[in-house]
Amino acid sequence: MPRKPIKISQEKVVIGISVVLFSIFSIVLDKFLSEGNIIALLKNVSILGTLAVGMGLVVVGRGIDLTMVAVMVVGVAFSIWVSSLGIDFTVAVLIGAVLVALIGLFTGVMIAFAEIPPIFATLAIASSIYGTGRIIFPSDVLYAPNNVGWLKWVGSGTLFGIPASVLIFGIVSVTMGLFLRKTRFGRLVYATGDNPNAARNMGLPTRPIIVTQYIISALIAFIAGLIMTGLVTGINTRIYNSSLIYDVLLVVVLGGIGLSGGQGGVRNVIVGTILVGILTNGMTILNVSYTNQNLIKSVILLTALAIDAIINPRDEQTSQTGDI
Template identity: 75%
Template sequence: MTQDPQTPARARRRIKITQESVVFAISAVLFVIFSIFLNNFLTQGNLLALLKNVAILGTLATGMGFIVVGRGIDLTMVAVMVVGVAFAIWLSSQGFGFGQAILIGGLLVVACGLITGILIAVADIPPIFATLAMASVVYGGGRVAFNSDVLYAPANIGWLTFIGSGTVFGIPASVAIFAALAALIALFLQVTRFGRFVYATGDNPNTARTMGLPTRPVLISQYVVAALIAYIAGILLTGLVSGINTRLYNSTLIYDVLLVVVLGGISLSGGQGGVRNVIVGTVLVGILINGMTILNFSYTSQNLIKSLILLAALALDAVINPRDEQTSQSGDI
C-alpha cells in the first residue's frame, strides 16, 4: 500500500501551533507550578484577588486590543481612566448625585477620545505621539484641577459596592462585567459592518480609503470607544478600592496592558487578532504578576521581568507578522 506523499504536509497543517495556543499552554503550566510550590497561591483570598486584578487589566487590554486591531495604539488609557473617574468623584463632592457625576465624567472621557481621534485621523499625527502628548495633557489638567492624589467615592452607593464585593452566579461582579464587555466587543468586531471596517483599516489603511471606506470616522470612533472602556475599568477599580489614585498614571500599568495585547497575539501590524487573544494574554500576565507578588519580588524586579517579556513578544510579533514594503508605508504607529 503506497502512502500519499501529501499526508505529512496535511498533518502539519492540522497541527498548526499559534502564539495564542503557546501562551495558553504557558499559562496552564505556570498555574500548576505556582499551585504546587507557592503555599498561598491556591487560597480563596488570593484567587479572588487574582480574578479582580485580571478584570481591571483585561478591561483596559480589551480597549487597547480594539485600537491595535485597527493599527493604532492608545497611551492615554490610564490617564483617561484616573482623571475621568477622579472628575466624577470630585463632582459628587460638589453636590451632584453620584450617578449624574458618573455620566458627566463619561462625557469628559468621550471628549478626550474624540480629540485624540481627530488628532490622529484628521491631523495625521502618528498615534504613538498623539496619544503620548494627549495623556500628558489629560493627566496634567487633572492634577491642576483636583490638587489631590487620592479621591474617595461617596459611601453607601449600592451599585458601586456590588461591583466591589458582589457576585454573579458565584463569580465576582467585576469579573462578570469584564466578561460581558469582552463578549460585546468580540461580537462587535466579528458581526457588525463597523467591525469589518476596523479590520480593513488595520490591514491596509490606504487600500481601505481607496475602496471608499470611512477610515477617518472609524479611527475617531475607535479612540472614543477605547476611552469609554478605560472609564469602565476606572469605575471597576473604584468599586474594588472605594476610590481612585491619580498617581496610577505614573505606574507601569499602560505597559502591562500593551504586554497583554502583544503577548496574546494581536499583531501591531493591524488587521489581525481579537478579544480571545486579549483574554489569553490577560490570564498569563495576571498569573505571572500574582506569582511574583507572592514570591515577594521587588517592584523593580517585576518591571524588569515584564519588560524583557514585552521585548520578546515584540520580537516574536515582528517575526510572525513581518511588514512588507506596502504594509510598512501605510499607517505606521
C-alpha cells in the same frame, strides 16, 4: 491518510505557558490556590483585561492608545470631584463618561484628520490629561461616596459566586467580540487595520472609523476605572505613573494581536490577560520587588514585540507611514 500537521500559534503557546505557570505556582506556593488569592487574582485581572479589550480594538485598527490609564484615573477622579460639589454620584459618572468620550474624540481627530502618528499623539495627550487633573483635583487620591449601592456591588458583589468585576470584564469582552466579528463597523476596523490606503481607495470611511475606535477605547478605560474604584473605594491618580499601560500592551501583544493591524481579537486579549495575571500574582506572592517585576515584564514585552515583528513583518505601506 497522512495526519495533518499540528499548527502551533502564538495563542496556543501562551495558553500552554499559562497552564505550566499555574501548575508550578500551585505546587510551589502554599497561598496560591487559596480562595482569597484566587479572588484577588480574578479581580486584578478584570481591570487589566478590561483595559486590554479597549487597547486591542485600537491595535486591530493599526493604532495604539497610550492615553488609557490617564483617561481612566482622571475620568473617574473627575466624576468623584463633581459628586463632591453636591451632584448625585451616578449623574457625576455620566458627566465623567461624556468627558472621556470627548477626550477620545479629540484624540481620534488628532490622529485621523491631523494625521499625527498615534504613539506621539496619545503620549502627548495622556500627559496633558494627567497634568490638567493634577491642577484641578485637590488631592492625588479621591474617594467615592460610601452610600452608592451599585458601586459597592461592583467592588464586593457576586453573581453565582463570580465577582462582579469579573462579570463586567466578561460582558465588555463578549460585547466587543460580537462588535468586531458580527457588525459592519467591526469588519471596517479590520479592513482599515489591514491596509489603510486600500480601504481609503475603496471609499471606506477610514477617518470616522479611527475616531470611533478612540472614543470606544476611552469609554472602556472609564469602565475599568469604575471597577477599580469599586474595589478600593477610590481612585489614586498617581497610578498614571505606574507601569500599568505597559502591562496592557504586554497583554495585547503577548496574546497575539499584531501591531501591524487587521488581525486578532478579544480571545487573544483574554489569553494574554490570563498569562500576565498569573505571572504577576505569582511574583507578588514570591515577594519579587516591584522593580524586578517590571524588569521581567519588560523583557517579556520586548520578546513578544520581536516575535510579533517576525510573525507580522512590516509591509511596504507600513514601512513608509509607520504602523503606530
